[in-house]
Amino acid sequence: MSDPAAQPRRGRGRPVGSDGASTREQILRAARELFSEVGYDRATFTDIAARADVTRTNINHYFRSKDDLYRTLFEADKGSVLTTGIADAQTRADLADRIAVFLRTAMQVDAEDRVYTRFLAASLFDALRNPELGDWATEQVDYVRGFLRAALETAAANEEIRPDVDIAAATEMLIAAIWGMAMYAGFVGTPEQLEPMIDQFIGLLRGALA
Template identity: 75%
Template sequence: MMTGSAAQPRRGRGRPPGSDGAQTRDVILRSARELFSEVGYDRATFTDIATRAGVSRTNINHYFRSKDELYRTLFEADKDSVITAGIADAGAAGDLADRMAAFLRITMRADSENRTYVRFLAASLFDALRNPELGDWAEGQIDNVRGFIRPALEAAVADGTIGPDVDIATATEVLIAVVWGMSMYAGFVGTDGRLEPMIDHLTALLRGALW
C-alpha cells in the first residue's frame, strides 16, 4: 500500500527539466531566429539563445546537437514557409510583373506576422558570404527564386510580350537582386504602410520597362 504523498508524474525519459516538448522547441527556434538576424551566425551562441528563450543550454542540446544543426533547421523551415510558399502562390498570377508583385506581397505578409522571418532569410545571405560552409544553403535559396523568375521571362519572350533581344540571364539576376533588396528593406527598414505602395510602384516600373 502506498503511503505518504501521492506519486508524482514521471518526466519523459531523456528530456531535461523545464522542457515541454514542441512548445519549448518553438521558443528556441524563435529566439534563435531573432539572434541570428541581429548578430549573425558567427556571434550567436547556444548560451545567448538559451538566455533569450528562457531555457537552459541543456534544453537546446536536447533538440539540437550543434549550432550548425539549429541554423540549418531554422533556415529550411523559414525558406519553406516564405520562399517556397511565395513561389507556389505567386505562380498562379498573370504576367511577370503580377507574379513579382504577388511574390513580394506574400513575403511581406510573412514579415508582418513575424518580422524576423524575412530578416533572417535576407541576413542568411550575408552569413553565407562569411561562412563558406553555409554557401550551399544560400545558393539553394537563390536558385529557387531564379527558377521562379526565369521561366516567367522566357514565357514573356515566347509570347512577344518582351522583345526577343532581351538578355534573359541578366534580367533574371537583376530581378533576383530586386527581390533580395526588397527583403532586406522589409526586414530591417520598411513598415507595412511603406511596403505596399513600393510594390505597386515596382509593378508599374516593370511594365514600363519591359512592355
C-alpha cells in the first residue's frame, strides 16, 4: 500500500483534476463579467464562484480578497487594451493616425471578447464611486492623458495642428471622447458599428485641429 504522506498534495482549494492556470482563468473571466454587470460593491465571491463553476474556497486559493481580485483584473486589462493600444499608436507619426490606431486596437480586443472593453469602462465608474479604489481611476485616466498630451505636443512641434490649439483642453476633449467610445463599444454598439464611427471621429478631428 502506498504511503498517503508520499502522495502529491493539491493546492488548497484547487478542484480535483483541474489545472491551476485554467481554474484561475475561469475565475478571472467570471469575475470580469460579473463586475461589469453589477459593479464592484454588489459582486461577491459567492456569485463569482457560481459563475465560474467553482467553490468559494477555490477563489480564496488564488485571491486573498475581492480587492486583490479586482486589482488583478484591472492591471491585466489595462495591459491588454490600453498599453497595447498606446504601443501600437506610437509607431505612427501623424496625430490622427496615432489616435485612430489606439482606438482600433481597443476595438479589436472588443471584437475578440467584448467583456474586456466593458470591464475597463465599468471599472472607471466603480473606482470613482468607491474612495478606496480612487487611485485606480486616477491612474487609468492619467495613463491615457499622458499619451494624448504627448501626441498633441509632438503634433504642435511638427506644425500638424494650428498654433492656437489649447493642448490641455484638447487633451481633455479626447479623453472624454475616448471614454465615451469605450462605453459605446462595451455596452451599446457592435464592432461593425464602431469602425465607421472611428473613421468619422478621426475625420472630424483632422478638420478641427489641422
